[in-house]
Amino acid sequence: MKNTVKTLSIIFLSLISFLVNGQEESFDDFKTTLSEGKPPPIFTTAFEDKVKARIETATEVDEDKREHFSNSTTYSLNNLLTSGFVLYGDPMTRFVNKVADKLLENKPALKKELQFYVIKANITNALCTEPGVIFITTGLLSQIENEAQLAYVLSHEIVHYLEKHIQHSFNNSNKNELNTTDYEDMVMLSKDHEFEADANALELYHSAGYSDREINTVFDVLMYSYLSFDEITIDSSFFNNEDLFIPKSLYPEEANPILAFEDYDDSKSSHPNIRKRRDTIAEEIEKYDNWGDKTNYIEREEFIKVRDIARFESVRENILTSDYLKALYEIYILEKEFPNNEFLQTFKALAWANINQESISGNKRQITRGHSRIEGQLSLLYGLIKELSIKEIALLTIRQIEDIHQQFPESKRILDLKKESIRNLAHVRGFELNELENRSYYVAQQLFIEQQNDTIPKEEKEEVIPENESKYDRIKRIRGKQREEQTEENLNDENFWKFVLYDLAENADFIKTYEDEEEWIKEEREKEYEEEEEYTIEGDVILMAPNLSAEISGEFDVETTLLFYEYFQSGLNRYAPENRVITRDISEVENFTTEKYNQTCILTSYIVQAYNLEERNFSILMVDYEEMKNIVNEFNTPHLLLITGEYYFNKFSDKAVNGHATYINLKTGSHWSTRDYHAKYKLKKTVIEGFAHLVFSKIR
Amino acid sequence: MNKNIPFILLCILIPFAHQVNSQYDYFHGQKNVFSFHINANPRFTPMLHNDDASTYDQDYDYDYGYYYNNNYQSGYGTYYIKNNEDGQTEVKKQNFNIQLNMFYGRLFKKRVLLGIDMNYQSHNMTFLHQDLAISNFKTTPLFHVVDAQLSFGLFLGKQLSPNKLLLQIQAGPKMYFLNTSKEYRDSSGEPYEDLDKYMKTENKPFTYFRLNVNYTHRILLTERISLDLGFTSNFGLFGPISPYSIISIDPGVRTDVESVKNRLGYETFRNIFYLSAGISYAF
Structure with missing residues (x-):
């Protein structure tokens, strides 16, 4: 019996690991990254114990301020750890730890003091906190090009810890107060500390044998970090539907230029500007001989996989923070590498559905806010959405989700999104279902040309109305009549929206969902105002x-x-x-x-x-x-x-x-x-x- | 005014106190407030009389045959006449009015406090300062004054009731009962054996209808007990007043019903402002 249980549990465990690996290998069923394994002690140590430990290590802080310092730093670190965005034991954190292990190969004592975690956040950043807990954001992982670049960032943060920069900053600050709950503000280290960390990081980085060429690229990564993780041209493949016509006039003529400027005024920033850092580090690099040429010690595939996970997380993060257009652009970038990926397509549907709901709720301006400041290809998307009317966005949303639904007909989630978007369409003012054409713009155009060429007048037939004609048959019949009446005016660019749902215009499900919602809206409007009932919570x-x-x-x-x-x-x-x-x-x-x-x-x-x-x-x-x-x-x-x-x-x-x-x-x-x-x-x-x-x- | 009204009100309100539904929008679920206050009315009005009367208008009172000076009215409402140990009448100066107050209220609709308010005061009817010129006095009557009022209160601001600022408007009967256990003497110093001769209606209270506004600042001492500081006021007093009774004339001498009633009404309204302090218990 005991053996059977043992055998079963081994099978079960290996099955789990197979499933886990399976997910890691393929991004088809990607799900947001979660922590794995045993929780690290920093998550399971009581606040008071952490404070006590801090008091002992805060040797650089004046003795009478140590308790306050420890309370503040521990509180801020706890805020970060309990933010719900920190990961442990997952592939990204494991990778970061491997790189750190390489850097600290010859410093086992230091290695014991440090801990590395990944935070799900789209900012490109790394943080060193007081007790030697270093955080790398998924934003940074999604932007870097290789392991060496990560190694340099880690070395930089390790130097902050080694040199006790936070303690020095605390001593130097005017009031000796760390009056913030935000760790980013708290670690506002002085620019001198940054130069020192840049320079001293070279020692660790150099001794690990990484290439000096990558250091300069790290500064590029930082400089362009406000852009998406790649920059590719948006073309007609964006909507991924050959039958869909969108007038060129709706797109901005050209994308806003990329202006990244490395010699910006850094007087109000915690970090010196990139130009100064580049110049300083160039001198420091020359002080070392025998630079290695390694860009990676760990297999390149693992880095790529980790970076892709970070990029998928970036898409999710963008929707979480209502940055839908950036999400769409990043999905567009990732689609090239991961065509037919269900996660990406689902999130594309989700982004469109959200844009649609915001637009119908009168918040379109919020989506395209800051259009003029957006740089690169992404600005084209901003321009496009800005030009589209609420009705056009609603129809394009259904178009996009319908195409995705066709691609993944099994997905209940996509189907739900589709239905929701059709229901949302009923909330668009000034839209009538019978305005929709049942053919694509291109087909209509072709038909119109044929009509023009066909000079023989058609015989006027008496219309035969079949008995027991259903509602949908009737609609189809009326549409059939309309087909005969294609006019040039109808084919104006501004009427493009009529042709967007060519395949759904006569679809019974589509019409029913729309009309049910219309009915519901009508009922809601007619409902007399009722006083809200006393709200009580049933259950847990x-x-x-x-x-x-x-x-x-x-x-x-x-x-x-x-x-x-x-x-x-x-x-x-x-x-x-x-x-x-x-x-x-x-x-x-x-x-x-x-x-x-x-x-x-x-x-x-x-x-x-x-x-x-x-x-x-x-x-x-x-x-x-x-x-x-x-x-x-x-x-x-x-x-x-x-x-x-x-x-x-x-x-x-x-x-x-x-x-x-x-x-x-x-x-x-x-x-x-x-x-x-x-x-x-x-x-x-x-x-x-x-x-x-x-x-x-x-x-x- | 029906004396049973306060009792009837209590009967209506107390069952509400046991209602437990929807009591959670209140501070610790407290929906009932019981308080005990002491209201004091310091004499802010000047008590000096103007000796330099010669240059002022003098009016001749045809009823009583002497001149009096309008400017003497500045010392109004602060003197009364009491029997001393030797059995003689003596002028006393009154510096404070003290009122004892008990209140029970119940919260409704998150910030509305409905309740009943009871006041008790022992009050010496006062007389005019210029009447000091008259040599012989009767003892001025002493009254038990009882107020029973219906109170409508609102807790102000965003605080969870019952906390901090409370504004109340109250209305109800104010009744003056002559203190019959006290000895009253006539102007020759002889005690009245038959009080009916001193004041004809000694067994019937003088009744007014009083309207007042209270403002209370509740300061939390413990979860249930608060220190209350604030003020209460007499904003209006309604009742039949004889148009023929000259209220400013010799109350130290006259104790006829109309004169006394007018006088009580007049001085109550003059004492418009009471400072209030006390403790309240919320549950």
């Missing part, structure tokens, strides 16, 4: 980590913030119904598991997406569709609870605790907020517990 609630912060005299205060959390926790213990609240708080170090962590990351992404959306009338089209569905099924509840709170105190003016809690229904996308909590009192336990009472009042 998934509670995300509350986001609390405290400001004293206008500046963030770590100690008061920690007290705020302590009081809120006490309110939570007092008022949250124990059996109905499922906590998904990554900062809870006890019972931390990778599975829980990943669920929290997915939920956080959902919140980020919701947060980035403009006000609109439609439910959220989830980025992590499958994952979210699994979460809702696993917890058997769609209710997600978000809590934010802030406290401010100013001796001479005012003080108040403000709080807000929102219950989100993950199934319907609807949300409901409690009353805003506003108490003009000092931070007292009973005041904060009062907030907890309000938050949980609806689930009792």
Whole structure:
């Protein structure tokens, strides 16, 4: 029996690893990267223990400031670790660690002190935090060209740690305060530190045997990092449909030029400008002899795979942050390498569906905002969308999703997106279904030419209306009549939208979905205003980590913030119904598991997406569709609870605790907020517990 | 005015206090407020009388046959006459009006506080400063003053009720009962054995309808107990006042019903502003 279980578990384990590898090898069923394996200790160590450890290592900070320094740095690092965007144990982090291992081959002691993680973020950046935790963004991984470039960036960050730059910065700062929750602001190192890190990084980099030529390219990567990870020409293949006609006049004549300027004014930036860094590093490079010529030690394929994962993540991240046009452009780039990739095509449908919903909700301007500042080919897309009307965007969206649906007819998600977009079309004002033509523009044009050539007048026939004609037959008959009446006027460029849905114009499903929605809108309009019913939450609630912060005299205060959390926790213990609240708080170090962590990351992404959306009338089209569905099924509840709170105190003016809690229904996308909590009192336990009472009042 | 009104109101409001539904939009679910306040009315009006009367208009009072000076009215409402230990009447100066107040209220609609408010005050009817010129006085009557009011309150600002700023408008009967346990003496110093001779209606209260506005700042001491600071006021007083009774004339001498009633009404309205402090308990 024991043996059978053992054998079975081995088979099961190997099956899992096969599945995991399978996903890594092919991007067909790509899903957003999640952490894997055993959680690293930094995730499972209590805040107080981390602070204690920091106090011991902060040797460069004045003794009386050490506790504050440790509180601040640990708090900020924790913010980052619990942001839901940090990965561990995944292919990207594993790769970064391998490169770091190569760099630190001869420094085992240092290697033990350092930890490397990847953050899912589209900015091109790397961060060194106080306890030697170094973060690389997926944005950076998607942009670099080889392992050596990553090695140089890592060396640079390692030098920040070795030289204790954060501690020095803390000492040098005027007020000795790190008044921010944002680690990026906190690690605002001085420009001298950057030059020092650039120069000293060479030692590690050189000794590992990497090529000096790649250093210069790293600065190129940084300089062009605001562009997408590649720059290719947008041509007619963008819409990927030969029957679709889009007038050339809608495209901008040419793309905005790429202006990247390396000698920019850096007086307000944390980093010196690229020109200065290039010049300085060029001198430093010459100080070393015997440069190696390695661009990689690890197999090139692994790097490419990691970079592709980062690029796929970039697409997802763009939709998460409502940067739909950049997502479309990056999908266009990746399509060349990954044609017929279901993930890319699904996300293309998702991007279009989102653009459509924003546009119908009157937020088109937000999508094309900053058009004149967009550089390169992407600016063509901005120009195109800017020119398109709401109606045209709605029709093009259905066109694109229909084509994708034809490509992946099995995908329920794409089908859902298609239906949603057809329903959305019914919300477009000034659009009538019978305006649509049932043939493509090119066919109509051909027909028109034939009509012109055909000079023999047609015999006028009496129209025979069949008995028991169904509604759809009738529509078809009327359309058939229209076919005879193709005019030149109809073939104007500005009427191109009529021909966009040539294959759907007479499709029964299409018409039914559209008309049902039209009916629903009509009913909604006629409905008399009804007072909102008392909102109560049935079933369990998934509670995300509350986001609390405290400001004293206008500046963030770590100690008061920690007290705020302590009081809120006490309110939570007092008022949250124990059996109905499922906590998904990554900062809870006890019972931390990778599975829980990943669920929290997915939920956080959902919140980020919701947060980035403009006000609109439609439910959220989830980025992590499958994952979210699994979460809702696993917890058997769609209710997600978000809590934010802030406290401010100013001796001479005012003080108040403000709080807000929102219950989100993950199934319907609807949300409901409690009353805003506003108490003009000092931070007292009973005041904060009062907030907890309000938050949980609806689930009792 | 029906004396049973406060009781009826209590009967209506108390069942609401036991209702538990939808009580969660309040601070810790507190929907009921019970408070005890002391209201004090310091004499902000000047108490000095103007000695330099010669240059001012003098009016001759035909009823009583002497001149009086309008400017004496500045010291209005601050003197009363009391029996001293020797059995003589004596002029006393009053610096404060003190009122004891009890309130129960229930929250509705997130910020509306409906309740009943009870006040008690022991009040000496006062007389004019210029009447000091008259040599013999009766003891001025002492009243138990009871207010029972219906209160409509609103918690202001975005705070979760019941917290911080409360504005209330209240209305209800204000009744003056003569304190019959006290000894009253006539102008010759003889106590009245039959109070009916002192004031004909000693068994019937004088009743007015009072309208007032309260403003309270509730400062949280513990989860349920708050320190209340604020003010209360007399904004209006309604009741039948005889048009023929000259209210400014010799109340130290006259205790006829109309004169006293007018006088009480007049001085209550003059005491328009009370500072208020107390403790309230929310549950």
